Amino acid sequence: MRLLLLLILGGLMHAAGTFAPQPGVGSGAAGTALACGYLLLSGFFLGSLFRQVGLPKLTGYIVLGIVAGPQVLGLLSPPMVANLQIFNGAATALIALTAGVELDLRSIRPLMRSILALIGGAMLGTAGLLTAAVYFWRDLLPFLHELTPEQALAMALVLGVTMSAGSPAVVVALRSEMEADGPLTRTVLGVVVMADLVVILLFAVVSSAAKATLGGNADALGTAATLAWELLGSIGSGLLVGGVLAIFLRFVRQGTGLFVVTVAFVVAEVGMRIDFDPLIVALAAGMLVRNTTALGDRLQEAIEGASLPVYVAFFAVTGANIHLRELLIIGIPAALFVTVRAGGFLGLGWLAARVAGAPEVVRRYAGFGLLPQAGLALALALLFVRTFPHFGGEASALVLGAVAINEMLAPVLYRFALVRSGEAGRGQGAAARIPVGANAPAAVPENLVSS
C-alpha cells in the first residue's frame, strides 16, 4: 500500500510539473507548498519502507530527496528546493535543542573522560590524518598543483578540519528513531556535539592561517574577537532562550510544540543574522532547561511532538541538495578521503576509548557514531568558496562529494552499530520519538573566516 501511495504521489507531482510551460518552473508559493506536502507524505512512506528492510528512516528521507530532486527525476525543481531550505535553520536549532535537553550533566559526567579522549584522539587525530592525506595525495587535486608546499599544507589543514566535521543531527535522530540509550549513545552524543564546536573554532584558526600563507590579510585579533562574540554571545542568548522556554513550559503549557518550533525558527533566522551560532544557542537553551529545571522531559516531549515535519523536510531537502554531478567528477578522491576519515574514526576511536578506559561497547562502536556528516561540513564548504575564491569552488566540490557519500552510508552504519551494541530499544518512552536528524547546516557564521 505504501509503495502504491508513493507511486500515486509521484505521478501527481509529475502531472503537476507538466502544467508549467517550461521545465523547472514552479518556484512560486504554490510550488513551495506542493513540494513541502509531497516531501512530507512521501518521506513518511519511504521512511517506513526503509525501516521495514532494516535501514534508518532518515536514509529514506535523504534518498527521497535525491531521487525526487532536480538531479534525478526532477519532480522538485531547483527553485522549490531552494525555497524549502527555510527548514534548515529551524531543523538545526531543534536538533541542537534536542541534544541539549538530552545532555544531562549528571549522567554524562562519568563519561566525560571518554568524551574528551574521543574528541582529542579520534576527532583531532582524524583531522590530522585527513590533512596528511590531502597533502600527500595533492597530485589528485588539480587545485593544489600551483601552490607551494607550505601553501598546500595550509590548505590541506583547512580541508582536513572541514572533512572531519560530524553530524549531531544524524546522531540525535538515530537515537530517537532507534529508541537507543546507554553508554555508547550518550558518549557519542556528547562527542559529536562538542566536536562541532571544536571544528568551528579550528576552522576559524586554520583558515585565517591559510589566508595569511596565501598572501591575504589575516587579522588574528579580529578573528579572536569574532569567535568570542559568536561563542559567548551564542551561549548568553541561549541561556536567555532557555529561560523563556522554561517560563512558557511552567506557566502556559498549551501549544508548547508550536511554541518550540517558533522559537527554533526565530533562533535560526535571527541568530544567523547577528553571527550567533543557532546550534550553540539552542544547545545552551536545552542544557539550561534540562540541568536547572524539572521541565526537561516536558520540553523533550514537546520537541518530539512537533518537530517531525521539520525534520523530514530538512533531510529530504538535504538529499535533494546532494551534488551528484560533483560526486561523479571528483568521486575517486572523495571516496579515498571518506575511507581515510572512516578509518581514522574507527581506528583512533577504538584507541582513544581504550586509553580512556571506556566500556567495551564504546570502544567497539563509538567510531561509527562519528561517521555521519552533513550540514556543518556543507556550511564550511560554502565558506571555503568565499574565503578562497581562486580555487575554493573545486575544494568545495571535493568536500561536497565526501559529504554526499557519508550522508548515504554513515546513518546505515551507525544504525548497525546501535543494534549490535544492544542499546537500540533501551530508551525510555521513546516509542513515538522523532525518526530523523541530519546536520547543522549554517552553523558557522560567514564572517568567522572572512576577516
Place this chain on the structure above:
Amino acid sequence: MRRFAQPSGWRTPRRWSVWRAVAVVIWFGLAAWPGQSAQESPVPSGPAGAPATIESPPVLKPQTPPEQMPLPLSLEPPPPPEPAFDHRPLESAAEVIKAVLGLTALFALAYLGGHPRVRKLERRAGISHVVTAGLPFVILGAVAHLPSVGILSDSVLWQIRPLLPLGLGWIGFTVGFRFDARLVESLAPGMAAAGLLSAALPAATIMASCGLALLATEGPWQNAAFLRDALILGTAGAMTAHSAPRLLEARGAGEIAVDRVWSIVQVEQLAGVVGLMLTAAYFRPQGASVAWQLPGTAWLFITLGMGTTMGGVLYLTLGKLKAGPEFSLLTLGSVAFIAGMASFLRLSPLVVCFIAAVILANLPGHSQAQIRAAMMTLERPIYLLFLLIAGSIWKLGAWQGWMLMGLFLLARLAGKRLAVSVRRRGREWNLRLEERRILVFSPMGALSIAIVISAQDLYFGPTVSWMLGAVIGGAILTEVIVQLTLRRQTGPATGGQEGGPDEETAEAVI
C-alpha cells in the same frame, strides 16, 4: 458538528416558485459565464500565490503564436502586467530581524486570538470574532505594512506567500469536514431551496451593483475581469456566519427556529464553495503562462476529480494512524500537498481541500474526529493571519475600494431582505420575526473572508485589493449593524449555551 433537531409541522412548500427564482438566477449566471476564461496577465510559474500586487511576472516567450491562441473572452488586448513590485530579498540584517520578530509577535497574537478564553469572552459579549479580533488584526496588518514599521512590507509578504495556499487549504479542510452526508438527509423539506435562495439573491444583487461599478472603474466591458470580480464578491457576500443561529439562540429563540437558520447557513456555505469552484474553473489564465489549455468545463471536472482522488488518497493515508507526531506530519503534509497542487494548477485550494475533506469525512473510519480536532486547532489563527495580510495589502487610499464596500454592504442587505420577502410571499415557511431579522441582518463569516482571500491566490490586478477591502470592511460594518439592530430591538444577548458539541470549535463563533 452540532446537529439540530429536525423542524416539524412545516407547510409543504410551493417549490415551483422558489425553483423558478433560483433557475432565473442560475440562468443569468450561466449566460454570463463564458466558455473561455477571462484573460490574465501572464504569470511566471503557474500559480504563485502572491498577494495581488506583489506578483511581477516576467515575460515568457509564448509557445503558440497569438493568432493561433484560442479566442479569449476579452476582445481587447490584455491589460499590461502589473508594474514591477518591490520584492527584493531582505538584505539588511536589521530588516530581517525586525521582520522575523514582528511576524512572530503577530503570529503569537493570532494564536492568542483563537484561545478558548477569548472565544468565551466573545460568547459572553454576544459578538462575533470578526469584530473582536478581526478589526484589530486588519488594523494591525495595515500598521505593520507602513514603511516606517516594515514588518509586513512587500518583501516580507513576498517571502511568506506560501502560507496563503496552505491556509486556504486548511480552511477548506475544516469547512469540508463539517459537511456530513447526514446533513442532507436531515434537512427539512424546502430548506435546501431556502438556503439556495438566501444565497442566490444577495449574490445576484451584489453582482449586479458591484459588477456595474467594477465595469465603470475597470475598463472595457469586453474584458471579463469585472464579471469575475463581481462573481467573487457575490459569492463572498452570499453566506451567513455560523454565529447567526447562535445569536438567535442567545436571544431566546426556540430550537426549531435555530435549527432552520442553521440549515440555511449550511446550504449557503455549500453554495458559496460551489460558486468559488465555478469561478476558479471558468476564469483562468490563458496563453503562455500555462501549458494545459483546457476549456472551463474540463477544469471543473479536474477540480472535482482532484478533490475526490485526494480524498481517497487521504483516506488510505490517514485511516489507520493514531495520534502522535506522525499524525501531525501526515495531516500537515496532506493539506500542503492538496492545497499546493490546487494552487499550482490555479484552482482554488479552498475548494479542492473542501471536496477532499467531504469525501474523507463521509467514508467509514475512526480518524475523522481526530483530524477534525487537529484542523480546528489552527482554524482561527489562520483566519486572523488572513486578516493581517488583508490589512497589509488593503489600499486605503483607493476610493474604488471604499465605493465597493458601500455598494457591497447595501446590496447584500437588500439581497437578504429580498430573499426573506420572497420566502414570506411564497408562504412556504413560517418564519418568525426574529428568524427573518437574523436572516436579513446576517453577519458575515470567516468563509466569506477566505473566499475573497482566494482571489488573492488566483488572480492579479488592482481590483483584488479593492475586493478585499470591500468584503472585510463590509463584514466588519455588517457585524456592527447586526449588533446595533439586534440589541436595540431585543436587548442584549443573554449569552449562548456553553459547552455544546461545537461550542469548542472555532467556527461556532466566527
